[in-house]
Amino acid sequence: MFTKRVTPRREFLKKMAIMAAVSTATAMFPGILFAEEQERNLPKGSGDMEWKKAPCRFCGVGCGVLVGISEGKAVAVKGDPKSPVNKGLCCVKGYHSVMSMYGKDRLRHPLVKRNGRYEKTTMKEALDLIASKMKETIKDHGKDSVSIYGSGQWTIPDGYVASKLFKGCIGTNNVEANARLCMASAVTGFLTTFGSDEPMGCYEDIDHADVFILWGNNMAEMHPVLFSRLLDQRLKRGVKIIDFATRTTRTSAAADKSILFNPQTDLAVANSICYEIIKNGWVNHSFVEKHCNFNTGKTDIGYGLEDGFKFKDKGTPSSLKAFEKFLEDYAPEKVEKMSGVSAKDIKYMAALYGDPNKKIMSLWCMGMNQHTRGTWINNLVYNIHLLTGKISTPGNSPFSLTGQPSACGTVREVGTLTHKLPHGVVMNKKHREFAAKIWDVPVENIPAKPSNHTVEMFRALDSGDIKFMWIQVTNPMVTMPKLNRYRDATKKEGRFIVVSDIYPTPTTDIADVILPSAMWIEREGMYGNSERRTQYFEQMVQPPGEAMSDTWQLVEVAKRLGFEKQFYYKEETHIEEIYNEYRRHHEGKKHNMAPLEVLKAQPGAQWPYVDGKSTQWRFNAKYDPACTKEGFDFYGKKDGRAIIWERPYEPAPEEPDAEYPFWLNTGRVIEHWHSGSMTRRIPVLHRAVPKAYVELNPGDAKKMGVKNGDKIRLTSRRGTIVLDASVDERGIPTPGQVFVPFFDESLLINELTLDAYCPISKQPDYKKCAVKVEKV
């Protein structure tokens, strides 16, 4: 029997090795073709291998993958050809994803810190301790002294029970998620312009658009499968790809045109594009008159650098004429000086948007969202699409991409942010009543005011207003800006930190209790991706040791806190019970979620899911059953009209000066997932990029006499770090700028970054602060 199995297994593994190489090559050289292998796709299996479908564990694209299970272990991954997201493709992280489950130092048992040392304990004892500590903290310091900080990697059930426990049962709005650091500006952009969160379009827009403008979005590395779809369309239909960025990347190399701008000046360029659209008569007046309003907003709105900073945005009705007047400051020739983008290039982009015969997609992610004017720049890109009427139709699509597998599904839709509820916001009495009814709690339990957004939550931990924090599925001791301050805060006397994770990280280092979590397909759950697609995955393998899903950890603690009635779920069926309860929050044509049996049967479904059908394009009566009038209906706003906002250019809070003469930009690399705690344990990915480095512009490097591999000291007003120089390699920053990836826990670039944030979205800006650069 064994001999019979070996031959097909060898063949199978050989093809897997080839596919891993294909995916690596594709990541390194976008557009590269190994036609025969790609067409053949992947082997069908080796007989004893069982393939099960799941959404990928990593980014927000939400690729459908098939996981090969053999002898109780996940041993292979291939793209799901039935998935409309990735159509069988996978990126290098996706192909190696199952390997992230089998690192040697996987956390298997709870650890409790006693006298400065971690001691192994049982799950029961650890959960008892957490519950008793929460009770004691609430009794001594009040409900708002406890908090939970999760992530866009929480499954939908994880986030749902966290919100229900903290907001509904305990009665504190101290619920936040790391998605605040990655897409909060996209949320407030959608809400301020359309009154309703999440993209109106979908990935199928890629198959219809003629032009793609990428706003500060290195898609080739961050969303490689979607970028492959763009390149595929270029081969088939000759579409144009424009990379508009502050750094030359693999995306720039693959694009038809690369346009570089000075940090923060995207605000001015977007306004300049609108100036040109109006000047050249490219406004779709019929669309604007029927479907848009104009607003002016507050200006000089601050940067949130002070503890307890408060800001409330307010729009004042305006007009197209006033908007035209506002744009007078943004003629291309004026903006050229500030932005470094030639007037010719601004006019070129405007002409692409303005051409009535071209369908156009704008794509963005962290470049626009991690921005102290993140809400504004989101508004400004919507302005361009609204002025030209290029929205909510196949191929005309402003599209905000997310970074995490369930930033949309869990954080935005479940509402794991301080101001949110699964349906609506805590400030709205009807929304609180609605949630309280489903949660079976008194409505008075849910506070009417948001408490602390992420940066303020860590500031509250510093000040002592928060004493207890439970951190799940995220690694803030790598990812918080101005990290030294917030790390010190966690170590202060009287703070109690619980961390649920799968590996030791700098965040487990500050924990009083470490809980081992079951990850991804070691438990059952759902993720929601960037195109409103909810995807289910079953439990395929057993978690190691006593590892337990984050959902069930929370349920167990909730029961210990006395909320057995609200947390009535049975262990064997709890995911189904939780999802069915969660669906009740979204009933109706605007946000209905697909039944679980649908999610189990197909590669996801897009909400609003109405009458057995996903909705691909929202706000367009032709596709969206929630529209109540013909044509377009932006029903997030009471009058069905989207808002075109006057949002000016305002400078960044900290710009290069004589002492700190360079911009510091931070970001990701294709090989590593965020803080690297999973991908650095995958040998092939770790070996590809083993440590962080600093990219310098070749001109700057030459002036400083710096070569590749030289040691460079970066210093900001908050910290200092020494890194190897990278010159003319993967990415090339513009002159006067350096770039450092943040995945490396041994070289923490966030010790240098600034905790300034967008006053509307409260999302920090990781792309701009000032540093000194010295050759060591």
Next chain:
Amino acid sequence: MSIISYLAYPTKGKRAELIEKLEAIETCEVVPSKNHELLIVVSETNNKEEEEAFKNLVNELESLDLLSMVSGFDTNGNELKGE
């Protein structure tokens, strides 16, 4: 028994020669890109000595500029090795 995939970068102007030489090695399979110089090379060896011999043989080829390992599998242990 190991199956290992590599990315192989040919010396300028010697791609055809590299493909020919690699294909002549018994333990080796070559998958050339259709639109790029890059090749994928897969080795299938029975033990460490064979694996080392393969690497030494390949690294001596003048037509090879760089060989970069991507992924590997141990067929005996039924485990992903990731090397």
